[in-house]
Amino acid sequence: xxxxxxxxxxxxxxxxxxxxxxxxxxxxxxxxxxxxxxxxxxxxxxxxxxxxxxxxxxxxxxxxxxxxxxxxxxxxxxxxxxxxxxxxxxxxxxxxxxxxxxxxxxxxxxxxxxxxxxxxxxxxxxxxxxxxxxxxxxxxxxxxxxxxxxxxxxxxxxxxxxxxxxxxxxxxxxxxxxxxxxxxxxxxxxxxxxxxxxxxxxxxxxxxxxxxxxxxxxxxxxxxxxxxxxxxxxxxxxxxxxxxxxxxxxxxxxxxxxxxxxxxxxxxxxxxxxxxxxxxxxxxxxxxxxxxxxxxxxxxxxxxxxxxxxxxxxxxxxxxxxxxxxxxxxxxxxxxxxxxxxxxxxxxxxxxxxxxxxxxxxxxxxxxxxxxxxxxxxxxxxxxxxxxxxxxxxxxxxxxxxxxxxxxxxxxxxxxxxxxxxxxxxxxxxxxxxxxxxxxxxxxxxxxxxxxxxxxxxxxxxxxxxxxxxxxxxxx
Numbered sequence: 001x002x003x004x005x006x007x008x009x010x011x012x013x014x015x016x017x018x019x020x021x022x023x024x025x026x027x028x029x030x031x032x033x034x035x036x037x038x039x040x041x042x043x044x045x046x047x048x049x050x051x052x053x054x055x056x057x058x059x060x061x062x063x064x065x066x067x068x069x070x071x072x073x074x075x076x077x078x079x080x081x082x083x084x085x086x087x088x089x090x091x092x093x094x095x096x097x098x099x100x101x102x103x104x105x106x107x108x109x110x111x112x113x114x115x116x117x118x119x120x121x122x123x124x125x126x127x128x129x130x131x132x133x134x135x136x137x138x139x140x141x142x143x144x145x146x147x148x149x150x151x152x153x154x155x156x157x158x159x160x161x162x163x164x165x166x167x168x169x170x171x172x173x174x175x176x177x178x179x180x181x182x183x184x185x186x187x188x189x190x191x192x193x194x195x196x197x198x199x200x201x202x203x204x205x206x207x208x209x210x211x212x213x214x215x216x217x218x219x220x221x222x223x224x225x226x227x228x229x230x231x232x233x234x235x236x237x238x239x240x241x242x243x244x245x246x247x248x249x250x251x252x253x254x255x256x257x258x259x260x261x262x263x264x265x266x267x268x269x270x271x272x273x274x275x276x277x278x279x280x281x282x283x284x285x286x287x288x289x290x291x292x293x294x295x296x297x298x299x300x301x302x303x304x305x306x307x308x309x310x311x312x313x314x315x316x317x318x319x320x321x322x323x324x325x326x327x328x329x330x331x332x333x334x335x336x337x338x339x340x341x342x343x344x345x346x347x348x349x350x351x352x353x354x355x356x357x358x359x360x361x362x363x364x365x366x367x368x369x370x371x372x373x374x375x376x377x378x379x380x381x382x383x384x385x386x387x388x389x390x391x392x393x394x395x396x397x398x399x400x401x402x403x404x405x406x407x408x409x410x411x412x413x414x415x416x417x418x419x420x421x422x423x424x425x426x427x428x429x430x431x432x433x434x435x436x437x438x439x440x441x442x443x444x445x446x447x448x449x450x451x452x453x454x455x456x457x458x459x460x461x462x463x464x465x466x467x468x469x470x471x472x473x474x475x476x
Contacts, residue, residue: 014038032144069106094371159357190241194306249283
């Protein structure tokens, strides 16, 4: 039975014996399938196959090179050179350049803290999706043919995510939200806020989960009547737009009738809240992509759910909607963004490298790359990731801006109802209600000081008036 693979954050230790990699006993050896095991455990295998997915190991274990990229992350002594005998000198040169590029990129994974082979990467210059993709690349075995195919796909994926990150860095978060909902409304749909949208979808499910077929008018009326006690702002128009969103997502089986309105029936695969909600979310993401918007999983989670607990859910939807053509389209969108901003960091120099990565075949059955193609891809991905990190550290407004106090901000003297009832607030820092007891107490304290100050000013004003007003003189 195959062994369960380790989590991606545990890439600094052997997933079989759980010992941290080192340069003596537990040398990390990456296999063609991208699983990395220490040499001691590898020599103990009964079959010459990966213990995780049973992929055959085609190269002699003693010939497989040590993964120096991982060794340098655990502070081990890494030799300057490791002799690998390939077919000819030319292949060796291409291999050495590609290997050096991967090792340079791996330094972005150097943990700031952590122990027992688990990396703590929260404060890395790279986002979590970038870290995951980079870990995949670092574990590729370039000597094996399958490992080179995987390395090419990993480089392409890393380049595609780099473009997305650069576009996100150039977007204004305030405008992003407005542009998204404008795009949704332009298609005759609507999002009513995390709490209200969830209730509306649950009521649609309640009406149709048993296979019932209703006209749009009856369905909308049912939802509005049930929703009004909690959300007085619910209207037939707004709920009709929510139903339209589900209609665009092809959640309904529509039966047309002569001289009467059509009947709508939920398709069988969408008769659970999880399935219906996923298709609903995917439709909004699709609309955003059509409008040329790039939104991070964290932003999506905040916009659609009012919290950050649905990042993985949104990331999986984004990944599923990506197509092989998405990368090239994103490169064009980045070029337009850079033309609009003047490109102070000269990011346009990355375009040839991004186009090279976009042309890599993402198919798992793709033909094995030549050594020259492998070198070019590794040089390209190293260049674009370096470009992203340089931009974040030296040019990104998001990295250097300090939050400015909001003009005409109100004192927050009561707790946010959305946070209390739904566990999250879609307004974030712009909310006029408190999101923690500490924030509430601080604002109440400020309000108290303000009233005290007003009282003192009032007393001073009263004393001043008494001093300036001439007193009446009465005869003795």
